[in-house]
Amino acid sequence: MIALKDIHFRYKKNKPLFENLNLTLEPGFIYGLLGKNGAGKSSLLKHISGLLYPDSGQCTVFGFDASARKPAMLEDIYMIPEEFNLPPISLSNYVKTNGVFYSKFSNNQLQAYLAEFELDESAKLSTLSYGQKKKFLIAFGLATNARLLILDEPTNGLDIPSKSQFRKIMAASLDEEKIIIISTHQVRDLENLIDNVVVLEKGNIVFNRNMGEISEKLAFEYNLSGVPAEEILYAEDMHGRKAGIVKNIAGHDARVDLELLFNGIVKNAAGINEHFANYKYEY
């Protein structure tokens, strides 16, 4: 489990980013961390991985204080950042020098992932494209068998077949011990992989709910004409029509449109959250 408790943090004096941030992440789930540029997503992920320390409050990861950066915790965390520098050595050399830090590292798994992504172990990292480097880091990260996997924009730079392979690999690798956090703007690529949607806005967690609950209580409509105004929680123009989020009155579980949901939360988080709080089963 990951628990952030009463986190306060600022980069500059008088410009606080996190003021009393609280968040709990449970094993067995994939969390989608969404937020506009500058909302604090990367700072949050850095707190969890021990790369930033809170000014006050505590972040614990599997029972360890994250800021203590104990090797026993660090070998259970793998983070793939959006931007990275890799040394000009071969894939196999990189694995030899870095795999040793992870006691659960599995070479068999690595070989399977590399084969899936069609990566050649003898190639030099410096000769790979951005997308190939990313696939290599994903393969390496999964092979560490770290219980916490943090992926910042994992599908950026991946071609279409690789995105599909990525989803298959993620679906296969989630188990009841793992916590996977995916921070992304490419919601269409990943919306069926995510269990829980966490939205960060100006350093505050403005939304944190399970997909099952969302699909039960909200519905996503692509033509709002004829829908009574009091049922509409959010509306936007889409291809000349009004699309939006409405209250799920029919009681059929709806397909969640993450892009609409995110837009709706950015514009009307209070209204949407209020609907969850007031929701009653009506028969």
Added chain:
Amino acid sequence: MEFKENQAIYLQIANRFFENILQKKWDSGEKIPSIRDMAVEFEVNPNTTMRTFNYLQDKGIIYNKRGIGYFLADDGFERTIAIKREQFLEEDLPLFFKNMQLLGIKLDDLKAYANQKPELNV
């Protein structure tokens, strides 16, 4: 798989299961792929396919043998037919009738159309 706009993903996957059953790709009493296998196939979260399995188990279409996996019930085919018929009557048919009304097509017109196409066998 391309998912449709409105229906929850776990139900759309359930419909794919129904197709497999109706097309006899899966036979009664036979073991079906695991929750994880199906998640990988559909590129969705395993918790989503678990909902599909729970839904089908509630309907009595599949059952779980502890530690072995999920199996299609002996009357899985019949139960699937019953569910799909109900779905057809309650969801597809009203829409179909509404379109007929909009386009001014009568039941007799349908009969005439069907008679011209004996291969439809309806």
